[in-house]
Amino acid sequence: MKQLLKTGLMAAVVVTSLTTGSVLAQEAAMNEKHAKAATKYRHALYTLVASNMGPLGGMAKGAIPFNQEVIETNAMRLEQLADMMADYVKVDTRKFDVDTEAKDEIWENWSDFEGKISALKSAAANLQTVAAAGDESKFAQAIGKVGGTCKSCHDDYKAD
Ligand code: HEC
Numbered sequence: 692m693k694q695l696l697k698t699g700l701m702a703a704v705v706v707t708s709l710t711t712g713s714v715l716a717q718e719a720a721m722n723e724k725h726a727k728a729a730t731k732y733r734h735a736l737y738t739l740v741a742s743n744m745g746p747l748g749g750m751a752k753g754a755i756p757f758n759q760e761v762i763e764t765n766a767m768r769l770e771q772l773a774d775m776m777a778d779y780v781k782v783d784t785r786k787f788d789v790d791t792e793a794k795d796e797i798w799e800n801w802s803d804f805e806g807k808i809s810a811l812k813s814a815a816a817n818l819q820t821v822a823a824a825g826d827e828s829k830f831a832q833a834i835g836k837v838g839g840t841c842k843s844c845h846d847d848y849k850a851d
Contacts, residue, residue, distance in 0.1 A: 717781045717801050726787035736772060736779040743768045751834040757827050766818035773812035777805055792850045807844040814840045
């Protein structure tokens with residue numbers, strides 16, 4: 692009877708965690724080696740994000756001329772990188788001594804963090820549409836929207 696009760700409780704726990712999908716989306720790093728590798732890949736992802744945003748920021752500021760093709764390509768890549776972001780950040784490295792600017796709050800508020808990823812994805816998709824339409828007067832604003840989603844996430848989840 693005691694065993695049955697235990698099994699029943701376990702089943703209840705499993706069902707509860709299955710229904711709160713976002714909790715399952717993150718996982719604790721298994722050891723320091725795992726945490727360090729995850730941090731390295733996380734940095735690599737954000738480095739790619741920054742390299743695609745750099746020219747767009749330069750265009751929005753007027754430092755370099757608008758280039759419709761570059762905007763479309765980089766906006767598409769930013770959307771793809773947003774698609775990878777949850778996977779690259781889900782490994783919770785809080786318990787290990789890693790060199791990171793990722794704040795602990797990421798893994799405490801995972802579904803909010805995922806919402807910030809979605810915001811980047813939508814803004815990047817919108818930028819592709821705006822670039823494809825070819826009206827240069829709308830480019831800077833659409834790039835600014837993408838930049839706003841970087842800042843919004845960094846404000847809450849990146850230490851500087
Ligand atoms: C959903 C949250 C989120 C979004 C959106 C986001 N970032 Fe970040 N970014 C982070 C976090 C967290 C880190 C810290 C990673 C670490 O140090 O482990 C980071 C790190 C960085 C870094 C430092 C990379 C490094 O190697 O330390 C740069 C540069 C950067 N982001 C640029 C951008 C740009 C540009 C955008 C928008 C196009 C953007 N990020 C969008 C969360 C985000």
